[in-house]
Structures are given as structure tokens and as C-alpha cells.
Amino acid sequence: MRIAILAHEKFPHRAKTALGVLRYTDDEVVAVLDRNNPGRRVTEFVPDVRDAPIVESMAELVDHDHGRGRDQDRNQDIDALLIGISPIGGAFDESWREDVRTALEAGCDVISGLHYFLGEDEEFAALAADHGCETRDVREPPEGLSVSQGIADEVSAEVVLTVGTDCSVGKLTTTMELARAAQEAGHDAAVIPTGQTGIMIEGWGNPIDRVVSDFTAGAVEEMILERGDEHDYLFVEGQGSIVHPAYSGVTAGILHGSMPDRLVLCHTAGTEVIHGYESFALPPIERYVEQYESFAEPVRETEVVAGALNTADLESDADARASLDEFATAIDGPATDVIRFGTDEILDAVI
Amino acid sequence: MRIAILAHEKFPHRAKTALGVLRYTDDEVVAVLDRNNPGRRVTEFVPDVRDAPIVESMAELVDHDHGRGRDQDRNQDIDALLIGISPIGGAFDESWREDVRTALEAGCDVISGLHYFLGEDEEFAALAADHGCETRDVREPPEGLSVSQGIADEVSAEVVLTVGTDCSVGKLTTTMELARAAQEAGHDAAVIPTGQTGIMIEGWGNPIDRVVSDFTAGAVEEMILERGDEHDYLFVEGQGSIVHPAYSGVTAGILHGSMPDRLVLCHTAGTEVIHGYESFALPPIERYVEQYESFAEPVRETEVVAGALNTADLESDADARASLDEFATAIDGPATDVIRFGTDEILDAVI
Numbered sequence: 001m002r003i004a005i006l007a008h009e010k011f012p013h014r015a016k017t018a019l020g021v022l023r024y025t026d027d028e029v030v031a032v033l034d035r036n037n038p039g040r041r042v043t044e045f046v047p048d049v050r051d052a053p054i055v056e057s058m059a060e061l062v063d064h065d066h067g068r069g070r071d072q073d074r075n076q077d078i079d080a081l082l083i084g085i086s087p088i089g090g091a092f093d094e095s096w097r098e099d100v101r102t103a104l105e106a107g108c109d110v111i112s113g114l115h116y117f118l119g120e121d122e123e124f125a126a127l128a129a130d131h132g133c134e135t136r137d138v139r140e141p142p143e144g145l146s147v148s149q150g151i152a153d154e155v156s157a158e159v160v161l162t163v164g165t166d167c168s169v170g171k172l173t174t175t176m177e178l179a180r181a182a183q184e185a186g187h188d189a190a191v192i193p194t195g196q197t198g199i200m201i202e203g204w205g206n207p208i209d210r211v212v213s214d215f216t217a218g219a220v221e222e223m224i225l226e227r228g229d230e231h232d233y234l235f236v237e238g239q240g241s242i243v244h245p246a247y248s249g250v251t252a253g254i255l256h257g258s259m260p261d262r263l264v265l266c267h268t269a270g271t272e273v274i275h276g277y278e279s280f281a282l283p284p285i286e287r288y289v290e291q292y293e294s295f296a297e298p299v300r301e302t303e304v305v306a307g308a309l310n311t312a313d314l315e316s317d318a319d320a321r322a323s324l325d326e327f328a329t330a331i332d333g334p335a336t337d338v339i340r341f342g343t344d345e346i347l348d349a350v351i
Numbered sequence: 352m353r354i355a356i357l358a359h360e361k362f363p364h365r366a367k368t369a370l371g372v373l374r375y376t377d378d379e380v381v382a383v384l385d386r387n388n389p390g391r392r393v394t395e396f397v398p399d400v401r402d403a404p405i406v407e408s409m410a411e412l413v414d415h416d417h418g419r420g421r422d423q424d425r426n427q428d429i430d431a432l433l434i435g436i437s438p439i440g441g442a443f444d445e446s447w448r449e450d451v452r453t454a455l456e457a458g459c460d461v462i463s464g465l466h467y468f469l470g471e472d473e474e475f476a477a478l479a480a481d482h483g484c485e486t487r488d489v490r491e492p493p494e495g496l497s498v499s500q501g502i503a504d505e506v507s508a509e510v511v512l513t514v515g516t517d518c519s520v521g522k523l524t525t526t527m528e529l530a531r532a533a534q535e536a537g538h539d540a541a542v543i544p545t546g547q548t549g550i551m552i553e554g555w556g557n558p559i560d561r562v563v564s565d566f567t568a569g570a571v572e573e574m575i576l577e578r579g580d581e582h583d584y585l586f587v588e589g590q591g592s593i594v595h596p597a598y599s600g601v602t603a604g605i606l607h608g609s610m611p612d613r614l615v616l617c618h619t620a621g622t623e624v625i626h627g628y629e630s631f632a633l634p635p636i637e638r639y640v641e642q643y644e645s646f647a648e649p650v651r652e653t654e655v656v657a658g659a660l661n662t663a664d665l666e667s668d669a670d671a672r673a674s675l676d677e678f679a680t681a682i683d684g685p686a687t688d689v690i691r692f693g694t695d696e697i698l699d700a701v702i
Contacts (some may be wrong), residue, residue: 089497090497150631212561213566245607246498246501246608249567249604273363287649298638351682
């Protein structure tokens with residue numbers, strides 16, 4: 001599939017869906033849309049993901065004459081426009097409307113992980129119908145979810161869950177890197193995607209933060225029961241944080257629903273407050289370890305066995321190493337930056 | 352309003368919506384439907400709620416001739432049939448269909464707190480339209496909910512949240528009794544209903560276990576912000592339990608979203624395992640206190656200040672008192688059975 005990724009004004013670091021897809025998709029990325037940086041390239045901002053040109057709008061990528069009697073699907077053979085931003089609350093930004101409209105008019109599908117479902121937008125639904133393409137809302141949960149039975153621990157796979165000190169601290173990245181490293185080491189490992197970016201990358205999964213709250217744990221359990229006897233390891237993408245004022249319910253449901261054998265704590269070096277909720281200080285790392293383990297324990301005894309620290313804001317490797325040492329001491333286990341230093345230092349502890 | 356309450360085969364103790372409404376509604380209860388106990392009366396089973404006859408079916412309550420040309424609304428002037436059972440998963444039991452059908456054909460509204468929405472059932476929707484009545488699904492969340500802002504502590508009211516060792520341990524009852532006792536003591540107190548029974552009793556509220564999981568905390572916060580400057584005390588109905596394999600996400604969201612000043616721990620004397628999840632043992636009471644307080648703390652420092660113990664299964668008051676003493680020691684605070692002994696012993700600690 002050939003895709004374009006919309007990331008206006010948020011690229012790279014506040015467009016985590018865009019970044020996740022750029023890092024892990026098997027699709028071909030034709031361009032990133034960012035009206036703040038037209039003419040530049042992805043790797044000028046983020047070195048270690050696949051490169052693509054940055055353009056101002058969808059109009060640059062499709063045939064401008066399509067409205068004047070020529071074939072409507074004569075664009076640069078782009079199959080889909082993907083919304084690469086996940087704002088708090090999941091709302092649609094009206095400044096994106098023209099790009100979505102242009103994509104649909106050119107016959108491109110539009111893939112979105114927003115809480116706002118494009119399929120329920122009258123204009124987009126009509127355009128998709130008129131132009132033989134579709135809107136795909138990956139955050140729309142499937143039918144038939146229900147409450148957890150408390151039996152995820154019955155599968156034969158070992159279950160490893162990433163947990164975090166906050167949102168956007170690398171839980172998806174750590175999950176993907178560990179699963180790939182386990183596969184490369186000869187293990188049969190799979191990812192259990194729980195959020196829009198993971199679902200876009202893996203092509204399946206339940207968007208846990210969007211399910212009925214009573215079914216939070218059940219929607220994770222369902223996926224583990226479905227895949228857990230087919231693999232030796234399941235790497236479950238965690239969400240939110242157990243101390244988050246808004247999202248702790250999702251985190252709690254995933255922690256109990258997945259009944260994990262082991263936890264990997266993810267954190268961004270140097271952060272001190274909850275992003276977007278700056279009046280809430282992050283507790284000490286030791287406290288997170290204790291909180292995650294003691295919260296899980298009545299349902300499933302588990303342990304933080306390793307740490308994944310995002311050190312991208314630290315320029316020197318020496319500083320990153322110092323920061324990692326401190327983090328490893330706090331969690332009393334091995335730690336790495338899975339992007340900067342790879343997963344070798346923690347893989348043995350995790351599998 | 353004159354209502355009938357459906358509680359087939361579950362009355363009284365597995366029909367907690369029926370019991371809650373019988374205890375606290377201002378409506379007139381014409382009858383309870385329970386095909387296991389026709390001809391008996393509510394107070395033969397539960398002494399301390401409003402009495403009503405028990406009948407076998409809705410057909411006994413409405414004019415049997417209504418289908419043969421007579422006025423379709425000639426029933427015993429019943430305004431609504433209320434579904435008084437909340438099964439795990441919230442499914443509709445097909446054995447109830449005939450009663451719902453009969454009610455709608457007689458022009459009665461049907462009020463339900465099930466996850467299964469009666470309004471989306473084609474037969475019921477058609478019958479309601481034909482007979483000028485309506486189905487009311489109180490578990491259908493309102494539009495416009497969103498994520499928590501983490502500001503529930505800014506309201507002027509003191510916020511008291513009931514938390515529990517399990518589901519069905521008296522959180523609604525304790526909330527209602529404490530709010531009424533506070534009012535009787537001259538305080539301006541209100542209830543924040545978070546579940547179907549509370550919403551049926553109070554006539555408003557967000558069904559937290561049914562909202563999008565990302566909005567769990569936000570849906571509680573919204574209610575507290577709406578009412579929190581109009582009253583001196585808000586009594587928030589808690590849900591589930593922080594150790595529940597299926598529902599802990601809902602509990603966690605309410606705990607962080609409500610940012611409570613004080614917690615009241617509810618428990619049923621003598622229970623040792625999670626209801627419906629019997630492989631999970633209840634932790635010691637001391638552990639619950641620690642777990643609730645430490646979970647809340649990064650968002651809002653709070654304390655379990657009192658306990659509410661359901662001692663209905665203990666015949667003698669002496670046994671109940673002994674059980675209460677043990678519970679009070681475990682929580683290191685005053686405890687009562689709010690139904691058996693009233694709220695006097697804990698009210699001072701709570702407000």
C-alpha cells in the first residue's frame with residue numbers, strides 16, 4: 001500500500017501515530033503532510049525512521065485536474081491518507097478537512113484513529129461513496145466485546161506488558177522493538193496492539209481506550225485468548241499510566257485484563273510532570289514499580305523486570321548512559337533506550 | 352409515577368437494581384415481577400424496603416382485553432416497567448421479552464439499565480412507536496463526554512466516594528444513606544450517581560461503566576464540576592473494586608476522576624472471593640485501604656475514613672457487632688452497617 005501521513009504542525013514529536021507508522025509500517029510512505037515544514041524531509045527531524053518528503057497539503061500529491069473531467073483516481077497512486085495525529089480527546093481538527101476532502105475526491109481511502117469517526121461525518125461519507133473509496137476508523141471497537149473472565153493467564157504464551165510513567169513515553173516503540181528482537185532471536189513472538197497506531201501497524205487489534213469502560217479488561221483478554229496459544233511470547237502494547245488523572249482507568253484495565261507475566265516500565269528521561277496535566281508531578285520511579293506491581297498482584301502477581309528509557313532529548317551518549325544507570329537502579333533491573341542502544345541489554349530479562 | 356419492577360428468578364439478592372429502587376425511589380411500586388415467587392410480598396424477603404406484591408408476569412397487571420379493541424392503555428395505570436436485574440455483561444434475557452412486549456402493548460414505558468439497549472431492539476422500538484410509549488435506556492451515555500481535566504478538586508463541595516472490596520457490597524446503599532443522613536443533619540448534600548440504579552433513583556447521572564474507557568474519569572469529573580459548587584457535600588457512588596479482574600478500570604477512573612476528599616470502604620461480612628470470579632481471593636481489608644489510598648495519592652491524597660459493612664447474612668446483632676469491630680480495626684476507623692445500625696457511628700468521620 002502507498003500511503004500519505006497527515007501530521008500538520010505536530011511533526012515530529014506531537015504526532016506519535018505518524019512516527020509509529022513511519023518507524024514500523026510495511027507500507028510505502030509517499031509523503032508526510034505538515035504545513036509548517038513543506039520541502040523538508042522526515043529524516044531531517046527524526047534520523048531513525050523511514051524517510052519521506054514533507055509536503056504542504058494533499059493537493060500537492062493528487063492530480064489537480066481530477067475535478068475537470070479527467071479520471072478521478074489519477075493521483076500519485078496513493079492508496080490511503082492516514083491521520084497521523086492523536087490529540088487529547090481525539091477530536092477532528094477542522095484545518096485537516098481540506099486534505100481529507102482532497103484525498104477522498106481523488107479516490108484515496110482515509111484511515112483515522114481519532115475518537116471522532118470520519119465515517120459518521122456526512123461530507124466525508126458522501127465523498128467516499130461518490131468516489132468509490134472508504135473511511136476507516138480504526139478506533140471504532142468491534143461488536144461483541146464483553147467483560148473479562150479473568151483467564152488470560154491460561155494461554156500458553158508468556159505475556160509481557162509495557163507500562164509507563166505517562167502517555168507518549170515509548171510503550172508502543174518498546175513493544176515493537178522487543179517483539180522484533182525476540183523474533184530475531186528465534187522466538188515465536190507476536191504483538192497485541194491496543195491503540196490506534198499499533199492497530200494501523202499490525203492491521204488488527206482492539207482500540208482499548210475507545211471500548212465501553214466495563215469491557216476494558218475484557219477487550220484485552222479477548223485478544224490474548226485469540227493469539228495466546230499460537231505463540232511463545234505476546235508483547236502487549238500498554239496505554240496511559242497508572243498515575244494519569246484522565247487515563248488510569250484504561251491502564252488499570254489493561255494491567256488486570258492481560259494478566260502479564262512480566263512488565264517493562266517505559267519512561268522519558270528528564271520529564272517531571274504529566275504531559276498536558278502539568279500540575280501533577282511524576283512520582284519517583286521506585287514508586288511506579290511498587291504501584292504497578294501492587295495493583296496487579298490481587299489479580300496476577302507480576303514484576304517490572306526491565307526498563308525502557310527514551311533518551312532522545314539527551315545529546316551525548318554519555319549523558320544517556322548516565323540517565324540509564326540511574327533508571328536501572330530505580331527499577332532494580334536492566335534498562336536501555338531501545339532506539340538508541342537497542343534491546344540487547346534487556347531482552348534476556350524480558351523473555 | 353407508578354412502576355412495576357422486573358426481577359425474575361433473581362429477587363431479592365441478585366436483583367440489586369430492583370432492591371435499590373425499592374429502597375430509595377420516590378415512585379409508587381405497584382408490583383415486583385418474579386415468576387419464582389408469585390403471590391408473595393417484597394417484605395417477606397427484605398424487611399426494610401417499601402412493600403409491594405410479587406406477581407408472575409406483566410400480563411397480570413394490565414388489561415387482558417387490550418388487544419381486542421378496547422383502549423390500549425387500560426392497564427392498572429402503570430406508567431413504567433423497570434428492568435430490575437443487572438446481569439454480568441448487561442445482556443437482555445430473552446425470557447423477559449414477553450413482559451416487555453406486554454408492557455409496551457399496554458402503553459407503559461420500559462426503563463432499562465442493561466448494556467443491551469432496548470431502543471435498538473427492532474420489536475421493542477416498533478411496539479413503543481405503535482403504542483405511544485417509550486423505552487428509556489439509562490445506561491446510554493450522553494453525547495459530549497470527554498477526557499478528565501484533573502480539576503474535580505476545584506469545586507467547593509467536600510467529595511466523599513464509596514469504594515468497595517467487590518461489586519454488590521453496598522456502595523450505592525451507603526452513598527444514599529450517608530447523603531440522607533447528612534441532609535437530615537442539616538447539611539446541603541447531594542448524590543453523584545454513576546450507575547444504572549443510582550441514575551434511576553436520582554433521575555440523572557452518567558453511567559460510568561458504559562462510557563468510552565478514555566472518558567471514565569472525565570464522565571465523573573463532569574458531574575462533579577456541574578454540581579460541586581451548589582452543595583456542601585457530594586456523595587459519589589463508587590463502582591466495582593480496585594482488585595476486580597474485570598471492572599478495576601472503572602473503579603480506577605472514578606477514583607482519579609472524582610478526586611475525593613474522603614473514602615468510605617464498603618464490604619460484605621464473611622465474603623472471601625470475588626463474586627462470579629471465585630478463583631480470585633479477596634485481599635485482607637488492610638490491603639484494600641492501602642491499595643485505594645496509594646492508588647489515589649499521585650492524583651489526589653485521600654483517606655479511608657470509615658467503613659460500611661453489610662451484615663445481613665449474620666442473624667444476631669451480637670455477631671454483626673463483632674464483625675463490625677473486626678472491620679473497624681482493619682480500616683483503623685469507625686464502621687457500621689448502614690441499614691442495620693444506621694449511619695450515626697460513621698457520619699462524623701465522613702463529613
